[in-house]
Every structure is written in C-alpha cells, then in structure tokens.
Amino acid sequence: MTTPLAATLDVPGARLHYEVRGRGPVLVLIHGGAGDAGVFHEIAGPLAEHFTVVAPDRRGHSRxxxxxxxxxxxxAEHSDDIHRLIGELTDEPALVYGSSSGAVVALDLLARHPERVRTVLAHEPPVLGLLPDAAAYRRLFDEVRATHRREGAAVAMRRFLTGVGLVDDTWEMxxxxxxxxxxxxxxxxxxxxEPFFLEHELTEITAYEPDTDALRKAAGRLLIGVGRDSTGQAPGRMGAALADRLGLEVTELPGGHTGYVEDAGAFAARMVELLGDGGLTA
Known part of the structure; x- marks a missing residue:
C-alpha cells in the first residue's frame, strides 16, 4: 500500500487536511457522510498506480x-474548498470522484467551477428533491436529528442507515x-x-438542489454512478433520478453505496476504466 503524504491547506473558515499518493493526472476523492479521507484507503493504492490521488477530509470532519x-x-463552501485544493496541486483540470454527500459537492464544483474539472464521477448523490417520496425522507431525517438530540449519535445513525435502506435490522458493527x-x-x-453529520450536514446536504442547467452544459464531463447492489435503496434511486433529469445513462459501479469498501479491487479497476484516459470530454 502506497504511504500517503499528508498536508494541510488553509481556506476561508477551515483548515483542510488532505493526503496525496501516486503520480499522473490529479484525481480528487471526496468522501460522504461522517467519513474522512481514510474511507478510500483500500482503493487509493491501486488508483495511485495511474493517478495522483488526493483525498481530503471535508471541512468539519476529522482533521x-x-x-x-x-x-x-x-x-458551496465545500466545493470552493475542492476548487482551491485543485488549484494548489495542478494547473490542469482534475478528475473528481464524489461519494454520497461528496458527490453533491462534486456536482456543485462542476456547476460553479467547470474550468477546474475534466470529469466528475458522482456516486449516488443524495439529491432528495428529485424523488417523488422526498417528503417522507425529509420527515425521516427530522426524526433522525431529534433522535440524535434525545438518544445520541449511535442510535440516530442506525435509524438513518436503516431508514434509507443501507442496512437492515440485523446489522451490527x-x-x-x-x-x-x-x-x-x-x-x-x-x-x-457523527454528531456533526447529524446536526449540521444531513439536512443541509439533502436540501441541495443541483443546477441542472449548468450540469446539462457540462454533461460531457459528468458520469452519474449507481452501485450494482443499490437497487431500491434511496441513494441509488436519487442517483438514477438525477441521471434521468439530465438525460444521461447511469454508470454502473461495483457493490452498493460504499462499493469502494465492499469490493475495493473491482471498484478501483472500474474507476481506472472510466477515468484512466482522462474520462469524458466536453
């Protein structure tokens, strides 16, 4: 496994920790949920054979x-952070992979800073407003937030994960x-x-409305990824709904919502297949 070089970048309102591995075109990996750069540990090594892999902790997370x-x-603050990070590392447009809420950040980056991006692979972005049953999920997330305040983060996270179909009632960490x-x-x-995610990010991220006009203009540089095992789960449905709204085909990825952990080898190989020649072109 390639040992990462850790560094920091001061941005307005935060100090970003990020990790760099490999050589070649810059590929930024943006985590979702309560994660940080470490969630990409298993795919970063294989990807570093093809790319300069850059994985930040998003502002407010971990380091x-x-x-x-x-x-x-x-x-917009998260996407501005990635915009500045890319500019710190290269003069060329970067490849960007975003997972879940990180995919929302990647979409906003492409919409607002298209000059910084060569290709975005947005993996199951939680664009809740595109679902016909969005109101039910908003009630769920309000309940999750109330549960966090009443019973703590662990109970609330379990309610969140079961409510969106990512785990079932038998799941145990x-x-x-x-x-x-x-x-x-x-x-x-x-x-x-987890407390930061539950209290500050869950409703903020899922309230995001993508700029579909800007994304249509950049559609030649956008892939919407949905996991092979995500059928029926809310995140997979949201990704498919966005692809449909933009007139794009869904890009199938190994595993489910966290395929980069579930089947890291296959996931890294699929990313190289999709992005290894620089991805799509405008």
Missing part, C-alpha cells in the same frame, strides 16, 4: 477543523477491538464525526 469552530458549512489498527482509527474518527 479538517472549522476556523473558528461552529456553524453549518454550505455545499463489529467491536473496535477486533478491527485492524488503521480501520479501528478510522472508525473512531467517524464516530467522532
């Missing part, structure tokens, strides 16, 4: 503190003591991120 602390970052050290450290950081 990227808000400066000063507090507040709810807007999607293995004890941290049984996990390898790197994964244990990641899970500890993610647990620490």
């Amino acid at each position: 990227s503190p808000l400066v000063p602390p507090g507040g709810t970052p807007r999607v 293995p004890p941290l003591s049984q996990l390898p050290p790197t994964l244990r450290e990641l899970m500890e950081r993610m647990a620490a991120n």
Whole structure:
C-alpha cells in the first residue's frame, strides 16, 4: 500500500487536511457522510498506480477543523474548498470522484467551477428533491436529528442507515477491538464525526438542489454512478433520478453505496476504466 503524504491547506473558515499518493493526472476523492479521507484507503493504492490521488477530509470532519469552530458549512463552501485544493496541486483540470454527500459537492464544483474539472464521477448523490417520496425522507431525517438530540449519535445513525435502506435490522458493527489498527482509527474518527453529520450536514446536504442547467452544459464531463447492489435503496434511486433529469445513462459501479469498501479491487479497476484516459470530454 502506497504511504500517503499528508498536508494541510488553509481556506476561508477551515483548515483542510488532505493526503496525496501516486503520480499522473490529479484525481480528487471526496468522501460522504461522517467519513474522512481514510474511507478510500483500500482503493487509493491501486488508483495511485495511474493517478495522483488526493483525498481530503471535508471541512468539519476529522482533521479538517472549522476556523473558528461552529456553524453549518454550505455545499458551496465545500466545493470552493475542492476548487482551491485543485488549484494548489495542478494547473490542469482534475478528475473528481464524489461519494454520497461528496458527490453533491462534486456536482456543485462542476456547476460553479467547470474550468477546474475534466470529469466528475458522482456516486449516488443524495439529491432528495428529485424523488417523488422526498417528503417522507425529509420527515425521516427530522426524526433522525431529534433522535440524535434525545438518544445520541449511535442510535440516530442506525435509524438513518436503516431508514434509507443501507442496512437492515440485523446489522451490527463489529467491536473496535477486533478491527485492524488503521480501520479501528478510522472508525473512531467517524464516530467522532457523527454528531456533526447529524446536526449540521444531513439536512443541509439533502436540501441541495443541483443546477441542472449548468450540469446539462457540462454533461460531457459528468458520469452519474449507481452501485450494482443499490437497487431500491434511496441513494441509488436519487442517483438514477438525477441521471434521468439530465438525460444521461447511469454508470454502473461495483457493490452498493460504499462499493469502494465492499469490493475495493473491482471498484478501483472500474474507476481506472472510466477515468484512466482522462474520462469524458466536453
């Protein structure tokens, strides 16, 4: 596994931690949910054989503190962060992969800063407003937030994950003591991120309305990814709804909503297939 070079970048309102591996065209990986750069550990090594892989902790997550602390970052702030990060690393447009809420950030980046992007692969962006049953999910997320305040992050996260179909009632997280050290450290950081995600990001990210006019103009540089195993799950449905709205075909990816963890080897190979020649062209 390629050892990453860790660095920081000061941006308005935050200090971004990011990790760099490999050589070649810049490929930025944007995490979702309560994650951080560490969620891409398993795919970063194979991808680094083809790309300069850059994985930041989004502002407010893990090692990227808000400066000063507090507040709810807007999607535009996250995408501006990626815009500045790309400019720090290269003079050329970058390849961008975004997972879940990271996919929303990638869409906003493409819509607002198209000059910074060569190809975006947006994996199941939670563009909730495109679903016919969006109101039911908004009620669910309000309930999740109330549960967090009443019963804590662990209970609320379980309610969230079961409510959107990512896990079932039998799912149990293995004890941290049984996990390898790197994964244990990641899970500890993610647990620490959960209150921020539940209180500040869940409703903010899912309220985002993509600029479909701008995205149609950039459609030659956009892939909407949906996991092979995501059929019927809310995130997969949202990704498919966005592709339909933009007149694009869905790009199938291995696994489900977190295929980069579930089947890392196949997922990395699929990304190389999609992006290895620079991806799509405008």
